[in-house]
Each structure stands twice: as structure tokens, then as C-alpha cells.
Amino acid sequence: MTRDSDRPLLLWFRQDLRLADNPALCAAVASGQPVLPVYILDDETPGPWKTGGAARWWLHHSLTALSRDLRALGAPLILRRGESRRMIDELVRETGAAAVHWNRCYEPFARKRDEAIKAALKQDGIEARRFNSALLHEPWTVENKSGEPFRVYSAFWRACLAKGDPEKPLPAPDSLVAASAPASDSIGDWELLPTKPNWAKGFESAWTPGENGAHKRLTAFLDEAVNRYKAERDRPDIEATSRLSPHLHFGEIGPRQIWHATRAAMAAHNLNEASAEKFLSEVGWREFSHQLLYHNISLPEHPLRPEFADFPWHENDKALTAWQHGQTGYPIVDAGMRELWATGWMHNRVRMIVASFLVKDLLIPWQQGEAWFWDTLVDADLANNAASWQWVAGCGADAAPYFRIFNPVLQGEKFDPDGAYVRRWVPELAKMPAAHIHKPWLAPDDVMRQAGVTLGKSYPNPIVDHGTARDRALDAFSRIRKAA
């Protein structure tokens, strides 16, 4: 009879692809049991939100990095593909594991899946332990004075800050007892990378997936750009944001690490305090989105405000395609959509602009924008994506008011004043002068000639007139107000 302490412990990696500040890993090491790290590619658990295309590219590289880091500790990462519950069951039986550890996920389908797995393990006398690696505070621990979850961001974040510092991040273990390894898939066989065509070519120069890349990014940000964050974070033509979102989504770095690293840098380098606080408050928006999803499981599919169920959306496949391909004729919108396609990421300010354009200028259902982002963003995250689209559409928590309809020309002129961002992503407008680059249809003929731009040929005419579209959107919103 094998003693329990000799039986292996499955360490189930999911959206926590890191060794530092990984509570499930630390507890596994502390148990003294041999540790068997495993990742399961699960396209079979029912649910509409399979990992999107761009995120698969990231996942491939992140798993490769994690696998390398684990091997350095002497414990290879076991890869399996299939329904999570069946795979865990198989692995437990193959290895005689006595326990399974994992860090929590908050997607509704993941919670349901994990509950079922925990119950099944318990029934078989296998220990199942869950930990928090992904959030500063668990969603059920932040409540307003009535004991309800917050529905307004500022009050939510105030309450989080009042809780004081979140726990200090855990160090990465420097050694672990490895279990003898069962068979593993080879990551190449999972075909996570695009081939024909390879649309991810532009991703490689933009990103370094993996824990190491995440920390380099954070360090570089805290070194300098964080001081400019408050003033310049809305400028897509300037590198003033952290670009940590995909690293955060895959858990290559966690919010506790970001929190404490930022606070430490503030103390050590005399950082611009307001700027650093602003940065942390963006981490707060991520927390807010996660608790919204936790308390509202249909957030990705259905409007939080029920009256929006009757909103008069206009289905329009042609306009949707033009938006997706960056061919709307509005330069700032097209630049954003092309940046997204080329790099798997889009600057946050521009996300708001393109989202407002889809939802308010085109009146296309926000779920169609959400679906496109889900497939094309390397940082695609169910909570952030759903909450943010609902926020822009006006049907979410603490949402943008109905009358806030971004004017793509004004937004372009305000946040990309020289047109550098447009020139980078919409090269056919590269020779347009700044004064006209955000509204080429109003430019004089000689300016157009000199820039070599022919509307309708080298660059599209606007697919809608913004003024007309704005009136139409206000009318649509007033109709659900009356109906409500």
C-alpha cells in the first residue's frame, strides 16, 4: 500500500501560467507530495466561448515558456487534450494521484465545470483544493453596505482600497519533488498556431508571451512610462500603457504582483503618485469586470439592463465586415481595427472609439463586436470583454450614457493629433497632412492629389455619415426609454 504522501499531486494549470505568486503551486510544494503539473486543452466542455484564434497563438507560446520553466525545476508539464473532467479523471487513475490543486477561474462555464470536478474527486476520496491567483479580492468578498455586489465602479474600487494591501505575492519555489510523468501530448500537435495563412506574423515582434516576458514588461513600464500614464494613456500614438493585458489574462503575472511592484516602485523612485494610482485603478476595472461576471453569469450574452432586450439594432453584415477589416472610411476606426488584426491588440482608447462606432453609428448588436474581439485579441478575456462592450453599448454596469456617442473625427484629432497612429496602420493615408488625416472626405482636391489618395479607390468613403448616424442612434435610444 502506497502512503498518501508518496502519491502524486496534480497541479492543474489553467489561467495561471506562472511559477511566482502561484498559490496552488506553493501549496503543492508545501505538501511534500510529488508534483505533476498538467495543462488541459479543453474544447469540449459545453459553452460558447472556446479560446479564440489570437489567444491560441498566445497560449502556444505561453505553454512553451511555462514548460521550459517547469523543466528547469525538474517537472515536465503534461499536456492533454479533451474534456477537462474526463482528462482529470484519466490522469488521476493513471498516476494514482491523491490530490488535485488549481487556481480559480471565474467564467460561468468554468465554475460549473470545476464544481462538478471537485464533487467527483471528493466522491473518489481525492482531495481537491482551490486557490486565488487571479484577483486582488475574491468577488464574494467585496460588498456595499447593503451586502450587495457593487454596480458602480468608483464605489467598488473605493471599497477595495479600503481593504488595504492585498496579500504579498508568493515567491516561485526553487525546487519541487517531481512525480514520474505519464504520457504527454506534444504542443505542436495541438495546432494552436495559424498556418495557412499565418495571420500572426505581426504578433511575434509585438509580444513575448510567458512569465519572463510579463515581468520584463512590468519592469519597463514601472521604470519610466508609468509616470506619463495619467497624461498619455489615452494617446494611441505614444507607448504609454503597460500592455500587460494578455499576460494578465493568461496569468503569467497576477494583480497582486502588479499591485506590490507598483507600490514598491512608488516608494523607491518617487513616482508620480496620481499617475501610478491611475494605473492601479485600471487593474481595479479588471477586478470590477470579474465580479460583475461572477454575479451575472449571462453578462457575455445578455444586456445587464433588461430594457435593452428590445433595442432596435440593425443587423448589417456588409457594414460589420467593413468594420472588421478596417474599411469604414473613418481613419481612427480603421487604424484601430487594423492594429488589432496585425498585432492581436488595440489601444484602449481606440477600443472605445471602434466599439462606439459599431454600436452607435452602425447600430450593430454589441455581441457581434464582442465576438470579433474574442477571436482577434490576444488578451481576449470573457469578463473584461463582456463588461466593456456592455459599458460602451450603454446596457452594462455604470455604463456610458446614451448620449455619449464618440465622434470619430474629434476623437482622432484629440488623441492622435499628428495622425501618426493613423499613418502607421492605414498606410494609404501616410501622406495626408495632420489637418486632414482624420477627415479625408473634407480635404481639398489638391491636398488629396498630393497625398495620392482617391476616396472610393485607394481609401473608402465613410460608410455612414456620422451626424446622421448620431441622430439615428439617439432616436433608437429614446425608443427604449419610452418603452421602459
Added chain:
DNA sequence: TTTTGAGTTGTTCGA
């Protein structure tokens, strides 16, 4: 207990 004021990210209009 009730009231009041403030609230991530905007635009337009008219003075």
C-alpha cells in the same frame, strides 16, 4: 429614514 449629490473615458448648441 430620507434626501442629496456625485459619478472613468463626450458632443453639441447657443450665448
Added chain:
DNA sequence: GTCGAACAACTCAAA
């Protein structure tokens, strides 16, 4: 050219 008001409805907390 600049500036304030108006554009809902609701949540939350302070008074």
C-alpha cells in the same frame, strides 16, 4: 474661440 448647459436613469454613500 470659449464656455456652460443639456442630454437619463440609476447606484451608492454621506449628510
